[in-house]
Amino acid sequence: MSEVKFRELRNTPPMVVNFAKAVLRATVKPGSNPTLPDVGLRLNDVSLDEKHLAAYRKVCGFAADGKLPVTYPHMHAFPLHMALILTDGFPFPAMGLVHVRNSITQYRPIAEREQLNVKCFLGNLQKVDKGYEFSIFTSVSTGGERVWESESVNFFRSGGGNSSKKKNASKPQPATDTVEWKVPGDIGRRYGAVSGDRNPIHLYPLSAKLFGFKRQIAHGMWSKARCLAELQYQLPENAFTVDVQFKLPMFVPATVKFENKPANGGSDFRLLAKDGIKPHLAGQISPAK
Known part of the structure; x- marks a missing residue:
């Protein structure tokens, strides 16, 4: 380049x-x-x-x-x-x-x-x-x-x-902390009003269907932010990196499960569907290299 x-x-x-x-x-x-x-x-x-x-x-x-x-x-x-x-x-x-x-x-x-x-x-x-x-x-x-x-x-x-x-899929280890959240159907409109990201797939069932979704989905960066808000007082003061991989769309309204466990000097966290199996997001917090 x-x-x-x-x-x-x-x-x-x-x-x-x-x-x-x-x-x-x-x-x-x-x-x-x-x-x-x-x-x-x-x-x-x-x-x-x-x-x-x-x-x-x-x-x-x-x-x-x-x-x-x-x-x-x-x-x-x-x-x-x-x-x-x-x-x-x-x-x-x-x-x-x-x-x-x-x-x-x-x-x-x-x-x-x-x-x-x-x-x-x-x-x-x-x-x-x-x-x-x-x-x-x-x-x-x-x-x-x-x-x-x-x-x-x-x-x-x-x-x-x-x-x-x-990538070789590793078997998820049991989480040490699990929290259940209720995500409202208007979260895409509320986050869109703040972020400016008013992509139609996040707003209403009809606008989402125009792009092939059965109803509106939550923003990936809202999901990441919500996870880190849950961990706000556990985040390092020193330099650190937060990596996330966005998985299956989160159709809202939804009930989801947030899981977190210590790993490699930081932590691993996941955002799962109500069944505790289908993943919406996987993340890792680690010291910055």
Whole structure:
């Protein structure tokens, strides 16, 4: 991949404009040899919006403690993600993408009042079984210090393709902590109002059916945030990484089970359907490398 050419933004890209562009680019096709544009976006001096942070904490379950929730910087990054995948030359339609994995590394707790510099870029495009995967990388700094970064892996289904590497499935070990949650049917609308991610598959049964789902599904990043809110007071103060793999869609309303157990200096957690078997999310917390 060539050197990334970053473009400075004065303001956060409006999500209404982003979704309008997504509709206009709905017929984009990758062709036989897709490539990613060598572009990145940078947004500096992002300040705290107290009402937005409070709304985010409420919908995800975080308590106010003077620090940003570990998933909160994604709120600043997501409009940039959308703008990147709507860039001229991007080979896939935004509406056809599925968020399959997400990794966040927090190098230290971020205080609420710190001004943040956010930059995002594309990379790691590869052909996998039945389509393509690519990453959106995000780095957040303050005062020249890197404090947070993430990798969001997205999948575009196109049929055929090379088989992706199969991982040996390990037998799940018993959890040391299990909690049952009731997830309301409007969680997608509530999280969408905060995050700006109003993808129709998350909103209403009818809008979800237009995209092949039997009813609306919860956002993957809401599921990750809700899990970490449950673990808020167990998260390390030192640098750590949270990896999650998004599994089966969570159709809402739903009853789910959250499981957590210590593992390798951190913890493993899962979000399961009511039956305790079907997985919605699997995650690992570990010291940052």
